[in-house]
Amino acid sequence: MTFLLYTVLVLLLLTLALLAWLVVRTGRDTPDRDALIRLQTRETDFQATSRLLQERTDRLEALQIENARLAAELDHERRADAEKVRLLKDAEARLKAEFENLANRIFEDKGRAFTEQNRERISSLLQPLREQLDGFRKRVDEVHKDGTEQSARLLEQVRQLQTLSNKVSDEANHLARAIKGDAKRQGDWGELIVERLLEASGLENGREYEVQPVLRAENGAAQRPDFVVHLPGGKSVIVDAKVSLTAYERSCNAESDEERRAALAAHVQSVRRHMTELRDKNYTALLGNRTLDFVLMCVPLEPAYQTALQAEPGLLYELAQSHVVITGPATLMITLKLIAQIWRRENENRHAEQIADRAGRLYDQVTLIVEAMAAAKKNLGDAAQCFDLALSRLQGGRGNLVGRVETLRKLGAKVNKPLPPSVLDQALTDEA
Structure with a gap:
């Protein structure tokens, strides 16, 4: 990893030296100006790629530290x-x-x-x-045997957490190309991804979580959140899958920076719209004091989740103020693993x-x-x-x-x- 960073820095210095040389020749060789402009554009793209690489490196190191602590x-x-x-x-x-x-x-x-x-x-x-x-x-x-088996399973699951997250993201990328443009299929696919995460976390359907339970509001109207995850002590937290693929797919395939910026803005707006819809449903009021005062909104495609936060860093805090916490597959898996561990201790x-x-x-x-x-x-x-x-x-x-x-x-x-x-x-x- 350190060698890769050194290589990137050396390439950046060589690029700057070449840029300086071209600037000196600008007055003498007018036809080279177009080459200089292209070089500057490549330098900008190279710097953006370097920043993205550093961010991904920091993210991986944070996950490794968390795995070691667990x-x-x-x-x-x-x-x-x-x-x-x-x-x-x-x-x-x-x-x-x-x-x-x-x-x-x-x-x-x-x-x-x-x-x-x-x-x-x-x-x-x-x-x-x-x-x-x-x-x-x-x-x-029996207690000794159960404790030993559960500890071994938990350790193995923690080790496989990063692999599972990457696998889910890869599968999501393939499925995104197949279901883009169909909102109903996107929603079904998002719910399927979240349900697979719940199963992989060790929680049991019908005991630690429920799938689309019918909840009644004060006026008698029925609502069906995607998932209700139960906690010890009679508390629960609601998890809802929201898929935003159309604008994200356009940003990935954009041929110019202008098209990419426009697609990213549309992607962020789509996430905000899902957040507003989820906030207006007021799921937390359906269970009274038996639920936490926020809803977990999962964007089941990890790159789409990361891209939205990179394009609008304040989005996470904006959603939290509306009692909606946005997560990706990796973050949701860690949260569900912690809940499963709490149930084991109980x-x-x-x-x-x-x-x-x-x-x-x-x-x-x-x-x-x-x-x-x-x-x-x-x-x-x-x-x-x-x-x-x-x-x-x-x-x-x-x-x-x-x-x-x-x-x-x-x-x-x-x-x-x-x-x-x-x-x-x-x-x-x-x-x-």
Whole structure:
């Protein structure tokens, strides 16, 4: 890229030197004036080409920086999620091992003192706990697997963002030649491009976005925006495709600067007209406070979008004041990717709540076992010594099970019934 810029500068200096030489000869060689004029015209075209090249270079560097930032953020979040899942799985494995060891010891110690009926009773008490642990482990595995797969897909999609944008633009150029002059086909093609961007972003039709939903105004009139993209928290943003190809195509094929300037002015005016139509529809009022206070107007042909902004740099701010934000395919794809990422974080938080709920049920099950053992101790005088041993293993000594599950409750696990204070006091005293 740097070599290309140096080459352009060298060519520019050579052109200026040649121009100076021709100026010196102007007084002596009148027929060379026409050549000088042509050279000046070429120099002007060359300078315009250099500026356009610099702008495209800056745009590419900005996209590369944005891609690198998104990849770094994704890697950081993925590592944090993996660490959380690892801690939960370790806790689940330790709890399961402790409970299984406890059950085995209880059966072994009671083998000589308890009857078959007592063994069945203890087994029935522990069976729900085993089922809860199995469900907990399965859910943790699912969350870890889903998080890993989603992170890998997002990273790959970020890497392919620039390629996808270029592909969409190339396809748009080919289609533009086929549908120019037919407003209905242009509109259908624009909606198709935006829908493909929505699908590629990872959003799901009917869940995170809707295609041409029927919205009712206060007077009962029906309106059908192209797309409504939903956000977490009950909010939405409206996306509308607006195609301006006729004037843009004339500017590309213009044979003179005058024709090109006239076509560019018509292209900018066409974009303004679409903006005015979109503003007058007042889509944001149809959803009340459930929608953002602006509409995304997508020009699905990236060169047409860039050309309009280059011809009229203030157009972007002019549209924003009318609560209309103009975008091209690349900008819209980045926006949709961010929305999809927000939805993934929302779903992961919901999964974390489910895990906390399961941990609460696990705590409740431990409470039931403790209460059952305490009741059995009172009713089975002959087995008092065995129960004392079981209770001491459950709530006695440093790192006892009662102290661990109480720590889970303090960390935010949802429980329906706390452990008895007497049991907690004994367990926490031994823990200290």
